[in-house]
Amino acid sequence: MTQDSEAVPSANDSGQIPLYQLTSRSIPAPIPDWSPMRQFVCKLASRCNLDCDYCYIYHHIDQSWREQPRRMSMETAAQLGRRINEHAVKHSLQGVDITLHGGEPLLAGIGYVEQWLKTVSEHCCQTRIQFQLQTNGTLFDEKVLDLCLKWNVRVGLSMDGPRGTNDRHRVGFNGESSFDSTERAAKLLSSPKGREIWSGFLAVIDLESDPLEVYHYFKSFSPRSIEFLLPLCNYEARPPGKSQDQPENTKYADWLLRIFNEWFYERPQTISIRRFRDIIALLGNAKSASEEWGLHPIDFAVVESNGNIEAVDTLKTTYAGACYLGLNVFNNSFDDVLTSPMVLERQQRWARLCDTCRACSLVEVCGGGYFPHRYSASNGFKNPSVYCADLKKMIPEIRSAVIKVLTEARNEVEHSLPNQT
Amino acid sequence: MADTLSANSIIEPAISLELSEVDLSKLPSLKGTALEAVINEIRDEDDVPSRSRHHSHHSYRTHGTAAW
Numbered sequence: 380m381t382q383d384s385e386a387v388p389s390a391n392d393s394g395q396i397p398l399y400q401l402t403s404r405s406i407p408a409p410i411p412d413w414s415p416m417r418q419f420v421c422k423l424a425s426r427c428n429l430d431c432d433y434c435y436i437y438h439h440i441d442q443s444w445r446e447q448p449r450r451m452s453m454e455t456a457a458q459l460g461r462r463i464n465e466h467a468v469k470h471s472l473q474g475v476d477i478t479l480h481g482g483e484p485l486l487a488g489i490g491y492v493e494q495w496l497k498t499v500s501e502h503c504c505q506t507r508i509q510f511q512l513q514t515n516g517t518l519f520d521e522k523v524l525d526l527c528l529k530w531n532v533r534v535g536l537s538m539d540g541p542r543g544t545n546d547r548h549r550v551g552f553n554g555e556s557s558f559d560s561t562e563r564a565a566k567l568l569s570s571p572k573g574r575e576i577w578s579g580f581l582a583v584i585d586l587e588s589d590p591l592e593v594y595h596y597f598k599s600f601s602p603r604s605i606e607f608l609l610p611l612c613n614y615e616a617r618p619p620g621k622s623q624d625q626p627e628n629t630k631y632a633d634w635l636l637r638i639f640n641e642w643f644y645e646r647p648q649t650i651s652i653r654r655f656r657d658i659i660a661l662l663g664n665a666k667s668a669s670e671e672w673g674l675h676p677i678d679f680a681v682v683e684s685n686g687n688i689e690a691v692d693t694l695k696t697t698y699a700g701a702c703y704l705g706l707n708v709f710n711n712s713f714d715d716v717l718t719s720p721m722v723l724e725r726q727q728r729w730a731r732l733c734d735t736c737r738a739c740s741l742v743e744v745c746g747g748g749y750f751p752h753r754y755s756a757s758n759g760f761k762n763p764s765v766y767c768a769d770l771k772k773m774i775p776e777i778r779s780a781v782i783k784v785l786t787e788a789r790n791e792v793e794h795s796l797p798n799q800t
Numbered sequence: 801m802a803d804t805l806s807a808n809s810i811i812e813p814a815i816s817l818e819l820s821e822v823d824l825s826k827l828p829s830l831k832g833t834a835l836e837a838v839i840n841e842i843r844d845e846d847d848v849p850s851r852s853r854h855h856s857h858h859s860y861r862t863h864g865t866a867a868w
Contacts, residue, residue: 418852420852478852642834643833643834643835645834646831646832646833647832647833648832648833648834648837651834651837652834655834656834656837656838656841659819659834659835659838660819660838660841660842662815662816662817662819663816663817663818663819663820663838663839663842664816664817664818664819664820664842665841665842669852670852677852679852691852740815741815743815743816744815774815775815778815778817781817781819781835782817784830784833784835785822785827785830785835787829788827788829788830789827791829792826792827792828792829
């Protein structure tokens with residue numbers, strides 16, 4: 380694929396220190412236009428014990444959760460295991476990620492969860508499984524921790540920050556705070572015992588919060604990673620703080636960059652902030668990143684409580700039925716997903732972008748923006764992200780910071796070399 | 801896909817940085833930085849983080865052993 384060299388800004392002048400290179404391309408680097416599924420997001424429970432006002436499952440236009448069984452049957456779990464096994468064997472996958480998701484998956488009960496793990500494992504025995512659990516933490520206690528340790532289930536905790544920030548959106552059905560119970564889970568997971576299986580925090584950005592206060596709060600638990608998610612919005616349901624008459628405001632970039640500008644220069648840095656990690660990695664031509672970034676095909680499917688195989692469930696924020704593929708683990712293999720138009724749309728990411736994105740120099744990093752963020756009733760997903768202005772600000776600033784640090788590191792070495800003239 | 805791509809004309813320079821070419825052993829001041837960790841991850845692309853944004857799980861192999 381075309382990759383033309385451009386003037387390299389004195390990266391290798393010394394002939395001793397390969398540093399960095401700027402390249403220009405007339406078209407993106409070669410990217411496969413399909414991928415087998417490597418991750419399976421499984422809806423053990425279709426209900427939740429919290430009533431977060433931004434929730435993409437319960438508080439947006441798609442209300443299909445109402446038709447789902449409260450929890451997945453063991454018969455469905457067994458068939459799910461068989462289908463994952465079939466897919467892994469066919470595509471010679473070294474391993475798969477299986478995420479216990481909901482709703483709140485722990486609502487199904489600890490006994491049920493263990494039976495589910497056992498059932499899926501028994502029927503998916505020809506590949507390595509890494510189980511994951513994404514939880515709001517309210518039901519996470521010592522017994523659940525022991526179960527996760529026993530089954531090596533990695534745990535992600537959904538929480539938005541300190542009390543005021545968290546409770547602005549993440550509340551119970553009577554508006555009651557979820558903070559104390561979630562913070563208890565954070566303490567348990569950050570204990571020496573919990574750390575073995577704790578992945579980190581998953582937080583939705585709230586512009587009303589102070590980004591550094593949120594970051595410092597999370598940092599106090601020394602998590603392995605933090606992901607700050609952009610709210611699931613689009614051109615029909617605009618992001619908070621970004622009304623139709625202010626498309627160019629960059630409030631989300633400004634919020635995130637305040638954290639970046641502290642995080643990036645901290646040493647030693649032991650926390651991975653996935654959003655920043657992905658931008659830097661894609662600037663460096665990485666092949667992998669979260670589904671929100673880059674042009675690589677998606678490699679995961681969602682399985683509902685009734686066994687339906689669906690497109691990514693965050694599409695529930697766009698239009699009713701957006702996730703529905705007409706597939707079910709009892710009738711279909713995961714290969715069938717690969718022929719579904721909605722999934723093809725996300726596998727062939729470059730081919731399906733709008734012209735504006737295809738002509739933009741940032742596209743290899745932003746990938747045109749997260750798929751649900753691109754939706755409008757008039758153009759479907761052929762739009763730049765509703766967060767385009769934020770991406771256009773954030774990516775170059777992070778790139779400049781990377782170049783600055785690399786240049787300083789190189790200069791430091793050069794100044795320390797003995798004068799050879 | 802190749803046909804689709806070649807029909808396009810992106811004229812702006814791309815923004816890539818060849819980070820995988822950075823010789824970290826010769827740049828000691830990067831030790832312990834976020835940048836060092838990302839560069840190491842890029843070099844070990846088999847260590848694929850989960851793609852979906854549904855979970856904060858980071859990777860198979862580095863879990864519990866590497867700095868990240």
